[in-house]
Amino acid sequence: xxxxxxxxxxxxxxxxxxxxxxxxxxxxxxxxxxxxxxxxxxxxxxxxxxxxxxxxxxxxxxxxxxxxxxxxxxxxxxxxxxxxxxxxxxxxxxxxxxxxxxxxxxxxxxxxxxxxxxxxxxxxxxxxxxxxxxxxxxxxxxxxxxxxxxxxxxxxxxxxxxxxxxxxxxxxxxxxxxxxxxxxxxxxxxxxxxxxxxxxxxxxxxxxxxxxxxxxxxxxxxxxxxxxxxxxxxxxxxxxxxxxxxxxxxxxxxxxxxxxxxxxxxxxxxxxxxxxxxxxxxxxxxxxxxxxxxxxxxxxxxxxxxxxxxxxxx
Amino acid sequence: xxxxxxxxxxxxxxxxxxxxxxxxxxxxxxxxxxxxxxxxxxxxxxxxxxxxxxxxxxxxxxxxxxxxxxxxxxxxxxxxxxxxxxxxxxxxxxxxxxxxxxxxxxxxxxxxxxxxxxxxxxxxxxxxxxxxxxxxxxxxxxxxxxxxxxxxxxxxxxxxxxxxxxxxxxxxxxxxxxxxxxxxxxxxxxxxxxxxxxxxxxxxxxxxxxxxxxxxxxxxxxxxxxxxxxxxxxxxxxxxxxxxxxxxxxxxxxxxxxxxxxxxxxxxxxxxxxxxxxxxxxxxxxxxxxxxxxxxxxxxxxxxxxxxxxxxxx
Numbered sequence: 001x002x003x004x005x006x007x008x009x010x011x012x013x014x015x016x017x018x019x020x021x022x023x024x025x026x027x028x029x030x031x032x033x034x035x036x037x038x039x040x041x042x043x044x045x046x047x048x049x050x051x052x053x054x055x056x057x058x059x060x061x062x063x064x065x066x067x068x069x070x071x072x073x074x075x076x077x078x079x080x081x082x083x084x085x086x087x088x089x090x091x092x093x094x095x096x097x098x099x100x101x102x103x104x105x106x107x108x109x110x111x112x113x114x115x116x117x118x119x120x121x122x123x124x125x126x127x128x129x130x131x132x133x134x135x136x137x138x139x140x141x142x143x144x145x146x147x148x149x150x151x152x153x154x155x156x157x158x159x160x161x162x163x164x165x166x167x168x169x170x171x172x173x174x175x176x177x178x179x180x181x182x183x184x185x186x187x188x189x190x191x192x193x194x195x196x197x198x199x200x201x202x203x204x205x206x207x208x209x210x211x212x213x214x215x216x217x218x219x220x221x222x223x224x225x226x227x228x229x230x231x232x233x234x235x236x237x238x239x240x241x242x243x244x245x246x247x248x249x250x251x252x253x254x255x256x257x258x259x260x261x262x263x264x265x266x267x268x269x270x271x272x273x274x275x276x277x278x279x280x281x282x283x284x285x286x287x288x289x290x291x292x293x294x295x296x297x298x299x300x301x302x303x304x305x306x307x308x309x310x311x312x313x314x
Numbered sequence: 315x316x317x318x319x320x321x322x323x324x325x326x327x328x329x330x331x332x333x334x335x336x337x338x339x340x341x342x343x344x345x346x347x348x349x350x351x352x353x354x355x356x357x358x359x360x361x362x363x364x365x366x367x368x369x370x371x372x373x374x375x376x377x378x379x380x381x382x383x384x385x386x387x388x389x390x391x392x393x394x395x396x397x398x399x400x401x402x403x404x405x406x407x408x409x410x411x412x413x414x415x416x417x418x419x420x421x422x423x424x425x426x427x428x429x430x431x432x433x434x435x436x437x438x439x440x441x442x443x444x445x446x447x448x449x450x451x452x453x454x455x456x457x458x459x460x461x462x463x464x465x466x467x468x469x470x471x472x473x474x475x476x477x478x479x480x481x482x483x484x485x486x487x488x489x490x491x492x493x494x495x496x497x498x499x500x501x502x503x504x505x506x507x508x509x510x511x512x513x514x515x516x517x518x519x520x521x522x523x524x525x526x527x528x529x530x531x532x533x534x535x536x537x538x539x540x541x542x543x544x545x546x547x548x549x550x551x552x553x554x555x556x557x558x559x560x561x562x563x564x565x566x567x568x569x570x571x572x573x574x575x576x577x578x579x580x581x582x583x584x585x586x587x588x589x590x591x592x593x594x595x596x597x598x599x600x601x602x603x604x605x606x607x608x609x610x611x612x613x614x615x616x617x618x619x620x621x622x623x624x625x626x627x628x
Contacts, residue, residue, distance in 0.1 A: 041416025073385050077409030080434050082416075091405055095391030098412075102355025102396075120394050 007199025017296025024124030056121030321513025331610025370435030
């Protein structure tokens with residue numbers, strides 16, 4: 001089995017390609033739930049849903065999140081009663097949140113509900129939330145406020161200066177059932193080109209996950225989310241400075257540190273190759289824009305090749 | 315203040331008229347919550363919402379329940395995940411249920427949430443659920459099944475033979491805050507032309523409400539839900555046989571028994587007048603079809619007149 005650490009849009013782009021070259025039954029994706037939020041009393045899991053809708057063929061392909069052919073009748077009506085209009089939920093999307101919330105209230109763990117949802121979408125890979133426990137990415141601003149990640153990101157457009165990013169609740173969280181087993185059995189661990197701080201970082205903040213990856217014999221290969229000092233799509237470049245990391249292919253590799261064995265960087269960052277190799281990493285250079293499925297499949301193939309090379313050496 | 319005992323459609327029809335002749339601030343409507351049901355984890359209050367949407371101008375005027383210009387995107391999507399398709403919720407309607415459920419989960423009592431909702435609709439009268447506690451109208455069938463009222467009514471189209479109707483949970487239920495005070499202060503108590511068993515009966519099944527009405531000096535005047543041995547609209551004739559009551563203007567008057575002081579019957583039932591008077595009731599005859607607002611206002615005026623006459627005598 002391949003284990004994939006995944007955030008939202010960047011991960012979904014990568015996975016679209018990976019599933020073209022690997023049997024979905026051999027994939028366990030560990031998804032970020034730090035961005036999860038309760039809105040109108042409903043449990044929203046933005047990153048899990050972005051992956052589900054993308055692989056299930058229900059994604060809005062323009063914005064790369066939310067549902068295609070979406071309508072907003074419920075949210076429009078909700079404005080009559082409550083003021084949470086900064087986060088707009090579409091009608092089709094809401095069905096997922098309503099179902100998930102109902103199941104959670106019945107006592108079903110998030111990992112189990114997520115399996116039900118991916119199955120309903122005909123998805124063959126296993127998508128596991130990093131944890132079934134309530135954890136929330138919390139942004140502490142310079143002016144001393146504590147914001148839910150979505151409040152910081154969506155409501156305040158990432159404008160406030162950030163002092164610190166913490167995964168609230170992490171100290172008491174357990175990896176979801178299956179996460180540690182999958183890592184222990186992994187041929188390789190792949191890190192998607194997702195936000196290193198608030199996507200991958202929050203997965204690794206669940207006690208036991210980082211340790212399991214460090215302790216496994218599987219090579220760990222990531223795809224750099226930073227291309228030419230910026231980001232192709234999404235928000236993979238944000239908040240790196242808040243954790244003292246440089247916004248570059250090298251900066252992210254350094255940030256992951258001893259976790260990483262191999263690193264796939266973009267052609268425009270080829271000049272970073274030598275520096276990254278000096279960190280002790282296997283470096284591969286590819287066109288990593290992930291802007292269509294063939295490209296994503298090619299990038300995935302490169303990552304698997306790097307993993308196979310490292311495995312062969314061990 | 316006038317206190318009005320109300321079910322769904324029949325009550326909404328009557329109230330449309332009553333609010334034309336009485337200042338809404340002088341009206342307290344006690345609504346049935348025995349039909350309430352949790353669907354997809356959401357708390358649905360069909361009778362309260364029928365009243366709210368009718369008085370607020372949001373009702374589907376054809377079917378007399380649910381929202382005008384309704385769409386069903388969420389329910390269509392929910393079918394992907396769950397099988398509760400026997401009860402269809404529209405998108406606009408769902409906004410109300412989502413808001414109500416979120417507030418209830420925050421610990422806000424149903425009566426308070428209901429006030430928020432009616433205020434949001436610009437409704438001036440006070441709509442109180444009979445109780446804030448969980449009660450459920452339960453239909454025990456001849457073949458020994460115990461069905462939620464909505465399962466019996468909507469899913470099974472009222473086909474099973476009924477042994478008994480009970481308000482499950484009633485023994486531990488308390489009248490919602492304000493209910494007993496309103497009854498104690500009432501100039502008159504009006505009983506809408508609603509189902510005597512599953513609408514009015516479930517209100518009266520909340521311990522303390524029937525006793526408060528019997529103990530008050532206010533005249534109690536009802537409008538017969540039965541016209542010519544049938545019902546104009548809705549389901550006010552159903553389940554009367556299950557409680558041993560005849561489906562007639564007289565039968566319902568007898569069923570209410572000592573609770574009632576006055577009874578408004580339809581012109582087609584004029585021949586019942588003498589029998590009903592023999593029961594000790596003031597009888598008024600009117601055209602009670604309630605099929606438009608002027609007619610509803612006329613019927614309401616007749617009911618208030620009967621109440622005033624009885625009050626004058628006391």
